[in-house]
Each structure stands twice: as structure tokens, then as C-alpha cells.
Amino acid sequence: MQNSEPSLERLLTKELQGEVRFDPYSKALYSTDASLYQIEPIGVVVPKHKQDVIRTIQIAAERQIPILPRGGGTSLAGQCVGKAIVLDMSKYMNKLIAFDVDEHWARVEPGIILDELNHQLKPHGLMYAPDVATSSRANVGGTIGNNSAGSHSLIYGKTIDHVMSLDLVLANADEITASPLSFPEVATKKQGNSVEAHIYREVCRICDENADEIRKQYPRILRRVAGYNLDEYVSDAGSKEVTPYRRDGCDNHRPFSLAKIVVGSEGTLATTVEATVNLVSIPKMTSLCVVHFRSLIAAMEAMQPILACHPTAVELIDKTILGMAQGSIEFSRLTSFIQGEPEALLAVEFYGQTEIELHEQMDHLEKTLKSDGFGYAFVRCYTPEEKARVWETRKAGLGLLMGMKGDAKPIGFVEDAAVPIENLPEYVRRFDEIVTRHDTTASYYAHASVGLLHNRPVINLKSESDIHKMHSIAREVRDLLMELDGAMSGEHGDGLVRSEWIESMFGPQIYQALREVKNAFDPDGIMNPGKIIDPPPMTENLRFGPKYNTIEIDTYFDFSAQDGFDRSIEMCNGVGACRKTLTGTMCPSFIATLEEEHSTRGRANALRSIISGALPHKDFTSERLYDVLDLCLGCKACKAECPSNVDMAKIKYEVLAHYRKANGLPLRNRLFGEIGSLAVFGSMFAPFSNLATNNPFSKWMAEKILGVDRRRDMPTFVHRTFEKWFRKRKSQNTFDKKVVLFHDTFLNYSEPNIGKAAVNVLEAAGFQVILPEKRCCGRPLISEGMLDKAIDNANYNIEQLHTYVEQGIPIVCCEPSCTSALNDDYVDLINTKEAKQVADSTYAIEEFLLQLHHDGELPLTFKDMHRKILLHGHCHQRALDGIQPVLQMLELPKAHNVSVIDSSCCGMAGSFGYDKTHYDISMNIGELRLFPIIREESGNFLLAASGFSCRHQLQHGTGFLPKHPIEVLSAAIVSDPDV
Numbered sequence: 001m002q003n004s005e006p007s008l009e010r011l012l013t014k015e016l017q018g019e020v021r022f023d024p025y026s027k028a029l030y031s032t033d034a035s036l037y038q039i040e041p042i043g044v045v046v047p048k049h050k051q052d053v054i055r056t057i058q059i060a061a062e063r064q065i066p067i068l069p070r071g072g073g074t075s076l077a078g079q080c081v082g083k084a085i086v087l088d089m090s091k092y093m094n095k096l097i098a099f100d101v102d103e104h105w106a107r108v109e110p111g112i113i114l115d116e117l118n119h120q121l122k123p124h125g126l127m128y129a130p131d132v133a134t135s136s137r138a139n140v141g142g143t144i145g146n147n148s149a150g151s152h153s154l155i156y157g158k159t160i161d162h163v164m165s166l167d168l169v170l171a172n173a174d175e176i177t178a179s180p181l182s183f184p185e186v187a188t189k190k191q192g193n194s195v196e197a198h199i200y201r202e203v204c205r206i207c208d209e210n211a212d213e214i215r216k217q218y219p220r221i222l223r224r225v226a227g228y229n230l231d232e233y234v235s236d237a238g239s240k241e242v243t244p245y246r247r248d249g250c251d252n253h254r255p256f257s258l259a260k261i262v263v264g265s266e267g268t269l270a271t272t273v274e275a276t277v278n279l280v281s282i283p284k285m286t287s288l289c290v291v292h293f294r295s296l297i298a299a300m301e302a303m304q305p306i307l308a309c310h311p312t313a314v315e316l317i318d319k320t321i322l323g324m325a326q327g328s329i330e331f332s333r334l335t336s337f338i339q340g341e342p343e344a345l346l347a348v349e350f351y352g353q354t355e356i357e358l359h360e361q362m363d364h365l366e367k368t369l370k371s372d373g374f375g376y377a378f379v380r381c382y383t384p385e386e387k388a389r390v391w392e393t394r395k396a397g398l399g400l401l402m403g404m405k406g407d408a409k410p411i412g413f414v415e416d417a418a419v420p421i422e423n424l425p426e427y428v429r430r431f432d433e434i435v436t437r438h439d440t441t442a443s444y445y446a447h448a449s450v451g452l453l454h455n456r457p458v459i460n461l462k463s464e465s466d467i468h469k470m471h472s473i474a475r476e477v478r479d480l481l482m483e484l485d486g487a488m489s490g491e492h493g494d495g496l497v498r499s500e501w502i503e504s505m506f507g508p509q510i511y512q513a514l515r516e517v518k519n520a521f522d523p524d525g526i527m528n529p530g531k532i533i534d535p536p537p538m539t540e541n542l543r544f545g546p547k548y549n550t551i552e553i554d555t556y557f558d559f560s561a562q563d564g565f566d567r568s569i570e571m572c573n574g575v576g577a578c579r580k581t582l583t584g585t586m587c588p589s590f591i592a593t594l595e596e597e598h599s600t601r602g603r604a605n606a607l608r609s610i611i612s613g614a615l616p617h618k619d620f621t622s623e624r625l626y627d628v629l630d631l632c633l634g635c636k637a638c639k640a641e642c643p644s645n646v647d648m649a650k651i652k653y654e655v656l657a658h659y660r661k662a663n664g665l666p667l668r669n670r671l672f673g674e675i676g677s678l679a680v681f682g683s684m685f686a687p688f689s690n691l692a693t694n695n696p697f698s699k700w701m702a703e704k705i706l707g708v709d710r711r712r713d714m715p716t717f718v719h720r721t722f723e724k725w726f727r728k729r730k731s732q733n734t735f736d737k738k739v740v741l742f743h744d745t746f747l748n749y750s751e752p753n754i755g756k757a758a759v760n761v762l763e764a765a766g767f768q769v770i771l772p773e774k775r776c777c778g779r780p781l782i783s784e785g786m787l788d789k790a791i792d793n794a795n796y797n798i799e800q801l802h803t804y805v806e807q808g809i810p811i812v813c814c815e816p817s818c819t820s821a822l823n824d825d826y827v828d829l830i831n832t833k834e835a836k837q838v839a840d841s842t843y844a845i846e847e848f849l850l851q852l853h854h855d856g857e858l859p860l861t862f863k864d865m866h867r868k869i870l871l872h873g874h875c876h877q878r879a880l881d882g883i884q885p886v887l888q889m890l891e892l893p894k895a896h897n898v899s900v901i902d903s904s905c906c907g908m909a910g911s912f913g914y915d916k917t918h919y920d921i922s923m924n925i926g927e928l929r930l931f932p933i934i935r936e937e938s939g940n941f942l943l944a945a946s947g948f949s950c951r952h953q954l955q956h957g958t959g960f961l962p963k964h965p966i967e968v969l970s971a972a973i974v975s976d977p978d979v
Contacts (some may be wrong), residue, residue, distance in 0.1 A: 015236040019046040027224040028609040029602050033073045033080035033534040034574035038543040041086045048092045050273040067527045069267045071139025074576045076412050077495025079266045091594045102277040110141025110272050116340045126279040129156035133395040136580035147264030149223040151313045156451040160263040164249035166276035171522040180254035184403035202520035207233040207931045210513045223452045223490035232260040247278040267528040269521040283351040287358040288387050292342040293503045299344040300425040302374040309365045311388035314449035325401035330640040334389040339377040369590045397445045399643020402573035410443045410456035412496050418452040418490030434476045452490040464546040470959035476843040476861035535679040550611040556787040558831040571644045572604035585637035588905040594923045598631045600638045600648045621662035633909035635875035656785030668706040672911040673784035676776030679749040682717035690716040709916040714720035722752035742802045744815035746948040757970035792828045802834045805841045812845040816874035816946050819844045861974040862893035869898045874947035893972040908953035931957045
């Protein structure tokens with residue numbers, strides 16, 4: 001390696017249009033993927049286009065500096081980490097270049113996300129077939145580098161079966177196209193002195209000279225991705241199962257494609273800059289039968305009769321994952337399909353042209369299994385919602401497992417093995433014996449249909465003895481696989497975790513052949529070195545290890561449920577669910593920026609690097625870490641949507657409090673944190689206070705002095721507050737039932753009509769409404785890192801509210817961020833029995849009313865007033881309770897037609913959107929999905945949103961003024977006094 005890093009950074013910055021990052025934080029963010037490993041890269045390049053990739057590799061080749069192409073960074077075997085210049089293709093090189101509906105192909109850049117590609121193809125009835133569990137964030141380039149497959153490989157095969165051609169940049173920066181060729185064309189390619197000609201000559205020679213050994217050593221199973229695909233060039237070698245969906249461009253006239261050896265090579269041979277891939281038709285209709293088993297072995301023994309019924313997929317979910325799902329905020333909502341306490345489930349899918357055909361297939365499956373004594377329950381899923389619950393639970397398997405509390409976790413090192421289907425019961429039986437002999441347990445899930453299970457033994461990588469145990473288990477599993485004609489790598493690849501075993505699995509002759517392939521493509525060894533050929537031992541470069549330790553942090557929040565502050569950060573295992581872009585709320589700042597730094601994973605990696613010493617400990621209160629956390633909106637989506645339940649909002653507020661303590665509290669943040677106190681004065685002097693804060697001059701001054709963006713309107717206040725109205729109204733003390741209405745700051749001082757509507761509905765439901773003595777819930781204080789004051793407010797409110805809780809009186813809130821403060825944050829800030837009791841007795845008003853309805857205790861009569869309502873869900877609602885209670889409450893009047901807007905965060909996040917440094921990203925987040933959906937809605941409709949900041953952002957971004965859902969419901973009640 002030549003030249004210093006600063007000179008290399010300067011050269012790359014000068015030569016490239018993309019971004020060049022050699023700072024310590026960027027290196028830390030790209031030092032891990034979803035594997036066990038951590039290696040700091042030399043630097044990071046984010047290329048804007050193909051020319052940037054070519055020039056980067058050219059500079060690297062001249063200086064003998066390694067290159068590592070990377071997409072979503074979701075690799076499980078360590079393919080995406082190394083001492084190299086990392087090429088992050090995901091930010092800019094993510095386009096669908098062209099596609100042909102009639103010919104069923106698409107031309108793409110490597111950084112396009114699978115789900116994004118399929119989203120664009122869906123209107124044309126087409127899709128890219130490989131459907132990995134991480135499809136919401138995995139890049140197509142990653143599937144090519146890994147030869148990925150997924151749940152439907154039984155019919156679609158692997159990526160290699162769908163790659164038609166690749167545009168490649170070689171190790172010397174030459175650009176070539178690898179596509180199907182005839183033998184005369186191959187002969188022509190061999191001519192000359194170019195690197196490309198040398199590669200063609202060598203690949204042909206290597207395969208010819210080793211043909212017999214390739215036939216002998218390559219497993220004859222569909223799921224084998226270990227090494228390089230030499231079997232693709234040798235007749236009657238490996239597994240060449242041809243399905244109706246396989247279309248790689250090769251045929252009798254053009255039988256040879258260099259792309260086949262590049263697919264699955266993990267970036268060790270060349271870098272893909274464009275790809276032409278085969279597309280398949282979206283199935284017309286599908287169904288799922290979830291078969292329940294009382295033992296894992298019984299599920300494996302049932303596989304052959306199941307396959308005789310010709311399913312399109314069969315996925316295993318074991319009791320460990322089911323238990324983790326049932327204990328998760330987000331995924332517990334999906335598990336209604338589970339009957340009893342199964343040891344294992346098999347989700348069996350069928351495609352069909354008609355409903356009758358699907359029902360016949362399900363009948364045949366159930367009859368077949370029952371006749372053989374398999375399965376105790378058969379749950380059939382026909383609707384999209386029913387099927388989605390099963391698939392989402394299955395896809396969350398890895399993240400759920402890695403969310404296991406403590407240092408010992410089900411880790412991936414033998415999780416990718418595949419065996420012939422007839423050997424599956426024996427493999428599981430003997431695998432279990434191996435882990436039992438090593439005094440541990442394992443979880444089991446994934447692609448039973450093709451003999452590939454993701455078995456994950458529970459290992460503590462911070463323990464030296466457990467690291468030895470991991471290696472010992474891997475060695476014994478290798479021996480077992482060789483005996484059962486299996487493969488060590490079935491879809492996750494070799495990387496750092498399994499390359500060690502390639503030589504012993506294939507034998508010395510094949511390993512030498514693989515080395516010669518590597519030398520033909522990359523004689524200087526700069527393309528992702530250490531993977532497949534000449535790897536380090538699997539026990540080196542671990543993210544954790546016996547020497548790993550963290551600094552002690554004296555925290556404000558209670559992190560005991562996560563086994564401490566450090567482990568709450570370490571819960572992030574790198575699966576990258578926070579990098580999804582099409583569904584859910586997590587992570588709005590990443591969706592808007594496509595920056596690793598602004599994902600939940602990026603923030604967790606930066607924090608873990610600091611508390612473990614990979615970055616300086618003093619950076620815990622540094623401006624640089626503040627910048628990493630700055631764009632976190634505190635939406636709490638990660639607490640629910642992250643399969644490992646990493647609560648980055650809570651972590652951010654903890655770090656922010658320490659930062660404020662070390663660096664001081666700016667006036668702007670103090671004012672926003674104390675908005676509850678300021679609102680008192682704003683209301684006292686209204687309407688003059690509104691004129692004073694919302695005229696052009698005051699907005700200009702606020703921007704200059706406080707950093708509040710002048711494009712924003714500040715909240716306005718009313719002189720006659722909700723409290724004043726409530727105290728002076730005619731008392732309603734005739735009800736036996738009572739409820740406490742926790743009236744938030746903005747309800748009281750800015751939008752008293754919401755409080756009036758809430759009182760109207762609650763009294764119509766037969767409740768006496770009580771307004772408690774209270775302070776601000778503390779949400780603004782928490783958001784600004786003012787945790788000392790937030791704790792004071794929390795203690796005061798708990799003392800006041802607990803007197804009602806002791807009397808069995810429930811507490812309701814209209815503002816979701818107040819609800820979450822009382823029933824989520826208070827428990828972590830004030831770890832007392834009283835805080836927990838208050839939390840358990842606090843409800844969103846929509847949830848409270850809906851529960852009354854379900855219990856038959858909501859005696860409301862509604863007007864026959866037809867309304868079309870669009871509902872936007874507050875982030876905290878979505879994360880903690882789900883949006884369904886709000887939706888179902890609004891649907892109580894039969895004349896209401898309510899739909900939830902399919903979007904994520906609005907982008908406002910309390911005071912976040914007022915900051916002039918945040919304004920653009922705040923609006924960008926809204927523009928991603930939310931604002932366009934509202935603008936494009938036709939006809940008369942009502943916009944509903946529970947959150948104060950949501951309503952203001954929606955009005956600011958779309959011009960439509962939303963109503964609080966309780967206002968909408970109140971207006972629909974026959975007795976509504978038109979408050």
C-alpha cells in the first residue's frame with residue numbers, strides 16, 4: 001500500500017464527483033455489517049456514477065490499495081468489512097435504468113433496493129425474483145455479489161439464474177461486459193493481451209483441467225454458493241435444476257457467460273456497475289397454510305410429503321423466534337396466526353390462478369399431512385393481511401433473535417448450511433447433538449423447502465471460551481455436512497466467517513483452482529481481500545471479543561431492562577432494518593438523506609465505537625457525536641420496528657443530556673424545552689403575543705438570534721384557555737364513572753376546542769371529567785435533553801396522578817407525545833411502583849374509547865353524516881400502540897369512510913422542524929410520501945391527525961388544516977353541542 005491516507009483522500013476528492021470520507025466517524029460507521037466482524041476501512045467513497053467507480057479503482061490499483069464494493073451492508077458473513085476503500089453504491093447508484101415489459105428484463109444500477117425495484121415494476125405485473133428476507137434494504141448489487149436466493153428459490157432458483165449480463169470494472173480499472181457468448185465468440189474473446197482476454201483463457205483452462213474434480217466435489221444441491229461457480233462451466237456438475245423461471249441469457253447457441261463466475265464472488269473478482277436481470281410475472285394468487293408441529297424433527301420429517309404437494313415455498317419458524325415475536329411491541333401484533341404452543345411452524349405457500357385452485361391445494365396438503373400423522377393445527381391464510389402477518393414474522397427472524405437480552409446471542413457462523421432434503425431430519429438431529437455437547441442451544445428457521453436452515457447457536461462473543469466453542473462447533477458442523485453431501489454456504493456466502501472452511505470442503509485441487517481464478521481476475525489481490533481465498537481465521541476481527549469493554553455511564557434513564565446503557569446500544573446487530581425506504585416510519589432521517597450516519601444503525605455504531613474505545617471516550621459529549629444524533633427525530637419507531645427493539649430516541653435523549661451538561665444549553669433549546677411555561681405568558685397576553693411572534697420582523701429576529709426558521713409560523717395562543725372554559729362551565733357531577741383528562745400544553749393554551757370535544761365525548765359516554773393539578777408532561781424537556789427538569793415534572797405529575805390511579809380512575813390524553821411521556825418515558829425516568837401504575841392507567845383517548853366500545857360501554861349515537869377521512873398517524877402512536885385504535889374509533893360512526901395515509905413521519909417532531917438547520921430535511925421527510933398523497937387526494941375529505949406538531953406540519957406542507965380525531969368524533973355525536 002502506497003501513499004498516506006491524507007494524500008489519498010486529497011487525490012480522490014480532486015478526481016471524483018462523489019463523496020470521499022476518511023474521517024474517523026465514517027470509518028467507524030462502515031467498519032461493520034450484519035455479521036460478527038469489525039474492521040476499520042481505509043476510507044469511504046460514495047460514487048455518483050460509474051466513472052467515479054472506475055477512477056477510484058484506477059487510483060487504488062496504481063497504489064495497490066484494496067477495494068470493497070458495498071450496498072446496504074446487510075451481509076451476514078462479513079463480506080462488507082475490510083481494510084479497504086469502501087465503495088458505497090447505495091446513495092447515488094440506485095436507479096432503474098430501463099426495463100422491457102414484453103421481454104421481461106430490467107437494467108439497474110447496483111445500489112437499487114430490491115423492494116424499490118419491485119415497487120417500480122409492480123404496475124407492470126413484474127418483479128425481480130430473488131426475495132431475500134432483507135429485501136426492504138438489500139441492494140441488487142449485493143444479491144449479485146452474494147448469489148442470494150430467498151424464500152422462493154424452490155421455484156425461482158438463485159440470483160445466478162436471473163442475471164443476464166453484468167457491466168464490470170476489473171481490478172486494473174478496465175470496464176468489460178459479461179454476457180452470454182457462443183463458443184466462437186469465446187474463442188475471439190481469448191485473443192489478445194488484454195486482461196479480459198487473459199481472464200477468458202484462464203477460466204476456460206481451469207474448468208477444463210479440473211472438470212472431473214469439479215463434478216466430484218461440488219455438492220449436487222440447489223443451495224450452494226461457496227467458492228466460485230466453477231460447476232456452471234462443467235456439464236453434469238453441481239445442481240443445475242432448471243425451472244420455468246430461470247433465464248440467464250444462456251442457451252444452446254450462447255452457452256458461456258463470464259457473469260456466472262462473478263455472481264457470488266463477493267466483490268473479490270470485479271465490481272458490478274450495471275446489471276441486466278431477468279424479471280418474472282407477479283403470481284396471480286397465493287395462499288399460505290401455517291402447519292403447527294409439536295417437535296422440530298416432526299416438521300423436518302414432514303418436508304418430503306409437503307414437497308410432493310408442489311408448494312412454491314416452505315419456511316420454518318421455530319419456537320424461539322415465535323417467543324421473541326410475541327414479546328415484541330411491533331411483531332406481537334402479527335402473531336394471531338399461532339395456535340397453542342408449537343415447537344415449530346412450517347409456512348407452506350401455493351400459487352394459483354383461481355381461489356378454487358388454492359383451496360384444492362390447501363385441502364390436498366392438509367389431507368396428506370394428516371394421513372401421515374403430521375401437524376396438529378393448519379391455519380389457512382388467503383387475504384393479503386393474513387399472509388403479510390406470517391411473512392413479516394418470518395422475515396424478522398434474524399433481528400428478533402439478535403434482540404435476545406444479555407451477551408450470549410444466537411449468532412451466525414453455521415447458519416447457512418444446506419443439505420439434500422432427504423437428509424434434513426438427520427442433519428437437524430445431529431446438529432442438535434453437537435450444540436448440546438457444547439453446552440448451548442440453537443434456534444432454527446428459514447428455507448426448509450430447499451434443505452437450508454439458519455441454525456444459530458447461542459454464543460457469548462465476549463467470552464474467550466465461547467469463541468473457542470464457536471470454532472469447535474463450526475468444525476464439527478463442517479464434518480457433518482461433508483458426510484451428508486451438504487454445503488457450508490447456502491445463500492449468505494463465505495465472507496470472513498466461512499472462507500476458512502472452503503479448502504477442506506472442496507479439497508486442495510479445487511481450492512487451487514479457485515485461487516487461480518482469483519489470480520486471473522485480480523493478480524495483485526486488491527479486490528475485497530481475505531474473502532474466499534487466503535482468509536484470516538474466523539475467530540479474528542470480531543466486533544466483540546474477550547478484550548472488549550465499555551466505559552461506565554451514569555444515566556438519567558433506567559436501562560436495566562436492556563441490561564445497561566452499553567447493551568442497549570449493542571442490541572443493534574447491523575441487520576439494517578432502519579435503512580428501509582418504502583414502509584413503516586423507521587428511520588425518517590435515513591429515508592430523507594440515504595446517509596448511513598443518519599440511520600439507527602449508524603448512530604448505534606458511532607455510540608458503540610465511543611463507549612468501547614474504538615473512537616475516543618471523550619467524544620461522548622463531542623460536537624461530532626451531537627451531529628450524528630442531531631437528525632434523530634425521536635419518533636420511537638425503532639423501538640417498535642427495529643427487530644431488536646433498539647430505542648434510539650431514548651438513547652439520544654440520554655446522550656443529549658450529557659452533551660448539554662458538558663457544553664451548555666442554548667437559549668433556543670431552553671425556550672423550546674420550557675414551552676409549557678412560555679405558553680402561560682403567551683396566553684396571558686394573547687392576541688398581542690401572537691402578533692409579536694408572527695410578524696416578519698420578529699420572525700427575522702428569531703432566525704438570527706434563536707435559529708428558528710422564518711418560514712415557520714410560531715404556535716398561536718388563546719386568551720380564554722381550556723382550563724378557564726372548563727372551570728366556568730356548568731358542572732357535570734351526576735356521573736358514577738370518572739376519568740382524568742390530562743390536558744396538554746397546546747390543548748390548553750392554543751387549541752381548546754380539542755379539549756372541549758374530548759369533554760363532550762367523554763360525558764356523552766357517561767363519564768365525569770376531572771382536570772388534574774399538573775405540570776407539562778415533560779416531552780419538550782426530554783426532547784431538548786433537559787432531563788433534570790423532566791424528572792422534576794414527572795415526579796410531580798406522578799404524585800398528583802397516582803391519587804386517581806389508587807381510586808381506579810383512568811387517565812386519558814389527547815396528545816400522543818404526552819401519552820408516550822406518561823406511559824413510556826416516565827417508567828424509565830422514575831423507576832418506581834407508582835410510575836408503573838400511572839403508566840398502566842394512562843391511555844390515548846382513542847384507545848380508551850375504543851376499549852369502552854369493545855366492552856359494550858360506549859352509549860353513543862352518531863349522525864348519519866357521510867365523511868371521507870384521511871388519517872395521519874403520530875409516530876409515537878404507531879410505535880407504542882399502533883394506529884388501529886385511532887382508525888377504529890373514527891370508524892365508529894357508520895357513515896365515516898376512513899383510510900390511513902400510507903406514509904411515515906411528517907417531519908416536524910415537535911421543535912425539530914422549527915430549527916433553521918432542520919427545516920429543509922423536515923420538509924423533505926414530509927414530501928417523501930405524506931404531502932404528495934394528500935395533495936393528490938380528490939373530492940371532499942377531512943384530514944385527521946392526533947399530534948399538535950403533525951397538524952401544523954400538514955397545514956404548512958399541504959395547505960389543508962387537519963382536525964384532531966376526537967373533534968371529528970365529537971362532531972358526529974347526535975348530542976354534539978357544536979363546541
